[in-house]
Amino acid sequence: ADYTLKMSIDGGPSHHRTKVAEQWVKDVAAATDGKLEIELFHSAQLFKDRDVPRALRQGALDIGMPGNWVLGGLDPNNDIFLLPMFYGIPIEEMHKISDGPVGEVLGQTLAEKLNIRIIGKWLDHGYSDLHATYPVESSADLAGKRVRSFGGAGTEARIRAFDGDPVLIPWADVPLALSQGNFDAMYSVSASVSSAKLWDAGITYTVAENAFFHQYLPMISESALEGLPEALAAAIFDTWAENVEAYRAMTAAASEDALSVLEANGITVVRPAPADLAASREMLMETQPALVEQLNIDPALVEQAIKDISAVN
Amino acid sequence: MSKFIRGLIGAIGLFALLTYFYQIVSTWLFHDYAVIWFSEVAVYGLMWAMLVAASELVRVDGHIRADFLVSRLSAAAQRRLEIFNCSVGVVFGLLMLWHGTFLTLDAWELNERSPTTLAFPLWVYYSAIPVSGALLAPRFAIRLWRWSFRYDPGAMRLSHPAEVS
Amino acid sequence: MPIQLFGAMFFVLLAIGMPLFLVLGTTGVTMYWLNDTPLISAFQKMLDSLESETLLAVPFFMMAASFMEKGGVAKALIDFVSLGVGRVPGGLAIAAVAGCTLFSAICGSSVATAMAMGAILAPAMQRRGYPADFSLGILAASGTLGILVPPSLSMILFALIADESVPQLFLAGVVPGALQAGIFVVYAMVYARRHNLPREKPKSRAEKWRIVRDALPALSLPAIIGVGIYGGLTTVTEASVLAAMVALVISIFFYKGFRLRDAIWEISDALRAAAAIVIIIATALVLAQWLTASGIPTDIVRAMTDADLKPWQFLLIVNVILFAMGMFLETVSIMLITLPILVPLLAPLGINPVHFAVVMVINMEMALLTPPVGLNLFVLSNVAKAPLSTVSRGVTPLLLMMLVLLMLVTYLPEISLWLPELVYGR
Numbered sequence: 001a002d003y004t005l006k007m008s009i010d011g012g013p014s015h016h017r018t019k020v021a022e023q024w025v026k027d028v029a030a031a032t033d034g035k036l037e038i039e040l041f042h043s044a045q046l047f048k049d050r051d052v053p054r055a056l057r058q059g060a061l062d063i064g065m066p067g068n069w070v071l072g073g074l075d076p077n078n079d080i081f082l083l084p085m086f087y088g089i090p091i092e093e094m095h096k097i098s099d100g101p102v103g104e105v106l107g108q109t110l111a112e113k114l115n116i117r118i119i120g121k122w123l124d125h126g127y128s129d130l131h132a133t134y135p136v137e138s139s140a141d142l143a144g145k146r147v148r149s150f151g152g153a154g155t156e157a158r159i160r161a162f163d164g165d166p167v168l169i170p171w172a173d174v175p176l177a178l179s180q181g182n183f184d185a186m187y188s189v190s191a192s193v194s195s196a197k198l199w200d201a202g203i204t205y206t207v208a209e210n211a212f213f214h215q216y217l218p219m220i221s222e223s224a225l226e227g228l229p230e231a232l233a234a235a236i237f238d239t240w241a242e243n244v245e246a247y248r249a250m251t252a253a254a255s256e257d258a259l260s261v262l263e264a265n266g267i268t269v270v271r272p273a274p275a276d277l278a279a280s281r282e283m284l285m286e287t288q289p290a291l292v293e294q295l296n297i298d299p300a301l302v303e304q305a306i307k308d309i310s311a312v313n
Numbered sequence: 314m315s316k317f318i319r320g321l322i323g324a325i326g327l328f329a330l331l332t333y334f335y336q337i338v339s340t341w342l343f344h345d346y347a348v349i350w351f352s353e354v355a356v357y358g359l360m361w362a363m364l365v366a367a368s369e370l371v372r373v374d375g376h377i378r379a380d381f382l383v384s385r386l387s388a389a390a391q392r393r394l395e396i397f398n399c400s401v402g403v404v405f406g407l408l409m410l411w412h413g414t415f416l417t418l419d420a421w422e423l424n425e426r427s428p429t430t431l432a433f434p435l436w437v438y439y440s441a442i443p444v445s446g447a448l449l450a451p452r453f454a455i456r457l458w459r460w461s462f463r464y465d466p467g468a469m470r471l472s473h474p475a476e477v478s
Numbered sequence: 479m480p481i482q483l484f485g486a487m488f489f490v491l492l493a494i495g496m497p498l499f500l501v502l503g504t505t506g507v508t509m510y511w512l513n514d515t516p517l518i519s520a521f522q523k524m525l526d527s528l529e530s531e532t533l534l535a536v537p538f539f540m541m542a543a544s545f546m547e548k549g550g551v552a553k554a555l556i557d558f559v560s561l562g563v564g565r566v567p568g569g570l571a572i573a574a575v576a577g578c579t580l581f582s583a584i585c586g587s588s589v590a591t592a593m594a595m596g597a598i599l600a601p602a603m604q605r606r607g608y609p610a611d612f613s614l615g616i617l618a619a620s621g622t623l624g625i626l627v628p629p630s631l632s633m634i635l636f637a638l639i640a641d642e643s644v645p646q647l648f649l650a651g652v653v654p655g656a657l658q659a660g661i662f663v664v665y666a667m668v669y670a671r672r673h674n675l676p677r678e679k680p681k682s683r684a685e686k687w688r689i690v691r692d693a694l695p696a697l698s699l700p701a702i703i704g705v706g707i708y709g710g711l712t713t714v715t716e717a718s719v720l721a722a723m724v725a726l727v728i729s730i731f732f733y734k735g736f737r738l739r740d741a742i743w744e745i746s747d748a749l750r751a752a753a754a755i756v757i758i759i760a761t762a763l764v765l766a767q768w769l770t771a772s773g774i775p776t777d778i779v780r781a782m783t784d785a786d787l788k789p790w791q792f793l794l795i796v797n798v799i800l801f802a803m804g805m806f807l808e809t810v811s812i813m814l815i816t817l818p819i820l821v822p823l824l825a826p827l828g829i830n831p832v833h834f835a836v837v838m839v840i841n842m843e844m845a846l847l848t849p850p851v852g853l854n855l856f857v858l859s860n861v862a863k864a865p866l867s868t869v870s871r872g873v874t875p876l877l878l879m880m881l882v883l884l885m886l887v888t889y890l891p892e893i894s895l896w897l898p899e900l901v902y903g904r
């Protein structure tokens with residue numbers, strides 16, 4: 001290859017983001033006749049997602065694809081996805097947010113702060129569902145239980161809204177803490193629960209209630225782009241744009257597979273009716289105004305998001 | 314100065330121990346008054362303190378080194394090597410100070426926070442690098458000066474065991 | 479070219495007795511510079527790798543160890559353990575192995591285990607006139623059990639990269655861990671007989687009673703940690719906090735080993751000692767990142783895949799590579815460099831990842847003991863104020879025994895897999 005760029009992501013070789021990244025790397029190589037090679041480092045070999053934005057800014061890395069839940073420290077508006085208005089919202093509606101004006105504003109702010117460019121539409125990671133070591137029908141069953149939070153005031157507020165007690169436990173400590181009984185329930189993406197085989201650690205129930213929606217933001221540093229001939233730089237954006245729907249389909253399939261894997265391993269998977277989700281959302285919405293202020297999110301952006309989701313009036 | 318730094322490190326350590334302990338006990342016993350971000354503060358505080366303690370380790374000659382070869386060399390050879398080592402130490406400390414200052418200012422200007430409830434201002438934690446460098450460089454310089462101009466072949470040997478308690 | 483330069487620079491700086499963190503830091507920074515990577519990111523990497531809650535167990539356990547030693551907690555515990563095994567020649571050495579194994583069952587880090595046990599037992603064995611190399615060697619080697627006997631930070635890292643189940647990996651470490659402890663006990667007994675190591679003096683009934691009474695508060699410590707972790711109340715880091723807190727309180731108020739106003743200085747010294755280890759980990763990870771980015775590890779694996787190896791050949795080569803890397807790198811770096819490229823090769827070769835995890839972890843234990851860069855060697859040299867070469871000499875026979883254990887575990891997967899399969903089925 002004439003040009004090589006380094007890309008870093010979290011997640012092991014079998015994770016759906018790794019699969020997509022590998023596919024994209026191949027697509028880029030094919031589109032450029034092998035002139036541009038993207039060296040993919042997964043498993044946080046080079047950087048944890050948390051540290052990827054800074055590495056891009058400092059010029060230690062060319063391409064990253066961090067999850068939007070690690071970006072709140074750079075721009076609090078990224079935590080908008082922790083707000084109750086997105087609880088139980090179907091994926092097509094969520095895409096109106098990330099692919100629409102709200103996503104545009106978020107991406108623009110990051111681009112300016114980090115001196116990067118967003119490569120294209122965000123890649124879906126999937127929904128955080130509810131997983132528990134005891135029988136649950138919905139988040140209402142969290143009352144009085146210790147619930148693991150993946151961090152962020154929005155997550156804690158959600159747990160408290162259902163009368164649970166949030167405990168902050170990093171993902172690395174989850175299997176051990178779970179098998180020791182340090183907590184009883186957690187919000188996590190089902191694919192992650194499945195790949196960590198958390199049924200071994202005590203999970204017996206999963207409620208596919210789409211509590212939070214997570215996405216990855218593909219980004220490339222401006223300095224990396226400057227070093228490329230125009231055609232190759234264009235190929236980076238074009239391959240992504242041409243294939244992103246296929247990539248999204250890959251992660252959606254992985255999420256659906258995850259639920260059947262959980263079921264195959266003895267976990268009871270509950271799929272709540274849309275009406276139940278809407279009722280829960282309505283209850284949660286009472287906490288939203290205070291949360292917007294607490295999370296320091298731009299109210300205008302919240303207005304825009306509400307306008308964009310037809311499901312919420 | 315050294316006493317002040319030792320005291321500061323100890324105070325940070327005691328604070329981290331007590332607050333983290335409070336976090337554990339409060340989540341068990343009195344939920345309403347529980348604080349779940351003391352552990353995050355403990356990470357930033359203790360790591361900061363330990364990076365700063367690296368300069369104290371130079372003072373007490375407590376940094377770990379492979380002594381297999383050097384301990385067999387003559388006193389004169391050890392002296393020459395240690396003078397070289399200390400010079401590298403001075404340069405490394407200055408590099409930490411220089412790049413660490415940019416790193417810290419950058420985080421300050423971007424108003425970078427930790428992606429948690431606490432939203433801890435990261436420049437505070439990052440300042441460990443320039444502060445550590447600013448203390449390391451003079452410590453290595455003092456050691457360099459002692460080994461160059463106040464050399465005592467009887468007492469100053471690299472084979473001496475580390476003095477860390 | 480860079481790899482040769484890297485090798486030459488690293489070894490020369492190491493050999494001339496430069497402090498290890500400077501060796502790693504200087505080599506790392508030079509490689510960044512030659513690679514046109516901005517130097518600022520090398521120092522950023524140090525900060526990033528230290529921003530870890532699990533790493534906090536090191537300073538907290540160090541605090542606990544220092545309170546226990548200064549406060550008389552350690553002495554009370556050792557007197558108590560000696561009541562049980564003291565009448566056997568070399569009883570304290572057996573107590574050391576047993577103590578490390580027990581501590582490993584509550585602590586996921588080998589460095590922290592060696593620190594805590596070393597701080598207590600190294601002075602005690604010195605006082606009883608045990609040869610320094612033997613006593614420090616057995617402490618350093620038994621301390622490595624921290625990552626083999628569950629809970630284990632290395633197993634957790636493996637599980638994260640390989641998408642494996644942590645409880646299964648933990649169970650897989652139990653039998654090999656017990657084997658290692660058993661081998662060490664036998665070695666201690668044989669050595670003691672050969673070298674005529676002292677038995678503990680016989681105690682009168684009143685003395686025994688006093689020892690038990692004095693030990694009770696000290697014994698609350700392992701009890702609290704054990705109940706905390708296995709009772710589902712705490713994580714490993716939280717347990718280290720509890721250990722430090724309880725040790726502080728009983729040292730001051732029960733054993734009156736030091737005064738409250740001294741606590742700040744005790745803590746300061748403990749953090750300084752922990753810093754000697756932590757700064758090495760931070761700089762080692764900077765260097766490891768360069769090594770990963772250089773693509774050298776990927777090339778090695780590609781060569782291995784092209785050679786079309788049989789599983790047993792693959793395992794043998796991996797063991798040799800891991801042993802060589804273990805001499806010069808720190809364990810987290812080795813696992814981060816090798817695992818992401820090795821794990822995808824396991825399934826095609828029909829190697830069970832749970833089995834491979836144990837092979838990996840035993841290699842990591844050995845990495846902690848092989849000079850020139852062996853963290854457990856450093857820890858014992860530090861706590862006992864003894865030259866590295868003494869510790870290293872004492873470790874050598876134990877290292878050979880671990881090599882035998884490694885071969886057994888490598889070629890008899892049942893040793894690792896029996897217990898997890900018993901519990902979770904195939």
Ligand code: NA
Pocket residue numbers: 581582583584585586587623624625626627628629630
């Ligand atoms: Na352990």
Ligand code: NA
Pocket residue numbers: 804805806807844845846847848849850851852853
């Ligand atoms: Na080693």
